[in-house]
Amino acid sequence: MKGFSKLTEGLIGQPMLEILSVVSAMEAAGQTVYRFEVGDSQFDAYPHVIEATKAALEQGHTKYVNSRGILLLRESICDYTESKLGFRPDVSQIAVMPANSIIDFMMRCVADPGDEVVFSDPGFASYIAVASYLGLKTVTVPVYEKNGFRLNPDDLLPRLSEKTRLIINTSPSNPTGGVMTQDEVQRLAEIVREQDVYLLSDEIYAENIYEGNHYSPSCLDKCRERTIILSGFSKGHSMSGWRLGYAIGPVDLIAKMSQMFETVYTCIPPFIQYAGISALNTPQDLIEKRNRQYKKLRDLMVAKLNEIPGITCAMPKGAIYAFANITGTGMTSKQFADFVLKKAGVALVPGTCFGPGGEGYVRLCYLRSEETIVAACRSMKIALRK
């Protein structure tokens, strides 16, 4: 009677974490590895966030709390949303949970096995992994380097069907760094309204824009009808390991997602929720200062990549990744990633981890020291010259 479920057959995990374990083994064997594979920052959470967490621990905020999130954090999220997007959601529209879990709970609440989920190719690996293990059909919309990797909303239309339950949009995009224009976002919002389909708007990188502004397709329905914003603290506030995010969406859907979260996790630790309140109150000049540092690292990474024969890298407008075109090396993405890991000690992610459309590209998270970026690019240049 023992055995595994059908669900387990679709489990593929997170490819970045698989690379991470290979790299850890190399490091344990004494090798130096320049690591660009994980979408994480060299910067830590702000000191005031660490202090707020410690204070919450001392004050005994360590017991079970409401599975939707403590009211004070949900109200802070409403304030923050109002200041950033110009509308104030009701607290009943907010669910506090890890951002990655939002992808899972969202898909499970609106789609049954065999139903269709639509997103860009290349697109974030977790959309692929979650749809895969849930037995959902993935329908992809190609995005192109020549168009700044921006999704063209009208490309969605021929890909929608009776089976479509959810569109996922990501701007700024992981892995490409593409940022959609205001017109494009507006058109996207119109299409989902016309088609009456759910839209998961992944805005986890909304704070990480270096040129232009962030626009949200929640502009039309204010997350009351069909748009669900996914956001969190991992990227904008350098809190990757804290596992704190939030969804803003229609009241009835948020209720279902919260009930699922309650069944499976009970709640997010309250002292981590207090960290979130503190993070949302980070002075804007600190955020801007960090973004200027990020921009400098981006510029350096892209410049240094472009100095390597066989590699070209367009300037990404947002997020925290360089998405480099390596077709000039004559290698596939996977071959290139294996080659530079072995020959140059550089860990990065093959573009194909983000869908077949990522062939010919590799992703590097550039939130590293300038020295690491320079040394890694020099090492790749030497290895490729041989």
Added chain:
Amino acid sequence: MKGFSKLTEGLIGQPMLEILSVVSAMEAAGQTVYRFEVGDSQFDAYPHVIEATKAALEQGHTKYVNSRGILLLRESICDYTESKLGFRPDVSQIAVMPANSIIDFMMRCVADPGDEVVFSDPGFASYIAVASYLGLKTVTVPVYEKNGFRLNPDDLLPRLSEKTRLIINTSPSNPTGGVMTQDEVQRLAEIVREQDVYLLSDEIYAENIYEGNHYSPSCLDKCRERTIILSGFSKGHSMSGWRLGYAIGPVDLIAKMSQMFETVYTCIPPFIQYAGISALNTPQDLIEKRNRQYKKLRDLMVAKLNEIPGITCAMPKGAIYAFANITGTGMTSKQFADFVLKKAGVALVPGTCFGPGGEGYVRLCYLRSEETIVAACRSMKIALRK
């Protein structure tokens, strides 16, 4: 194209949290409520655990880590298991995740919709809630007050079928406090070996035994073949809001569960994992001191309940709950719970939240102050006299 998935139809959430929200509304309206509904302690985490968490935060243990758990914690769990159960699992047999999630991931990894899961009635509400939303068939084994609410392993046999994928056993038991004998646990282990079925052994209350000892059905296979131990820090170390637990099981199953956890959650915050290491190294005399306090509260709660006409309460040997027989009041469990909440300001959980076999009982978590216990029982006594 909008709508909810079939999965959402089976969502019932956690009944205790529903009661909690009613109670919160009463308290917000200025009423005094004696609260026994949530399985939580009045005691906080040990000071050394709080300090270890703060130190980990200061040391920057705030980034993504291995989804199975950091090696140091998994090794500490191996040490702890060896000292408590007499065998040392391999680190590859350990997955660190919230204990509640283990119930979900375990069921999802071994059972498909329509498959059967077997556990006691009354039994822990989360087994019911998770099986319900996953579309699994629940097969229950009655347990009886006259037998100390202990599961008779031979009662399992007629309830196993070709569709059985998982047996869940809970000793000490939530909600009843029943603790199985060594012979019973041994027999259970033999049956699951003979039947070659997975056994989830929920040992979350293993530290909370006031008479006798804890025995684990992992005695035969050492979690290498079919037994999966569920444990965690919420109860034994008063860390309910931390959402930290662990599973010990067969290597291939732990790999699947970890991959699912990685897909949905990425990892447990590393600073919380350091809290776990600290908790596992709690001096035994502190654990024993707290258990003596717990035992004193148990004795008081049971004595005071037995002074109320219409109520009898057997002495539970373990866990943190009194499971009181209220049939003498002439009310159903639900009627009684509503009555004492309204008329005596006492919040408790109707036994039927733990299955139909809980009819005639109510559950009270007695980890409250002596004053609260005395006042609540007095208040119930007065209300019932009227």
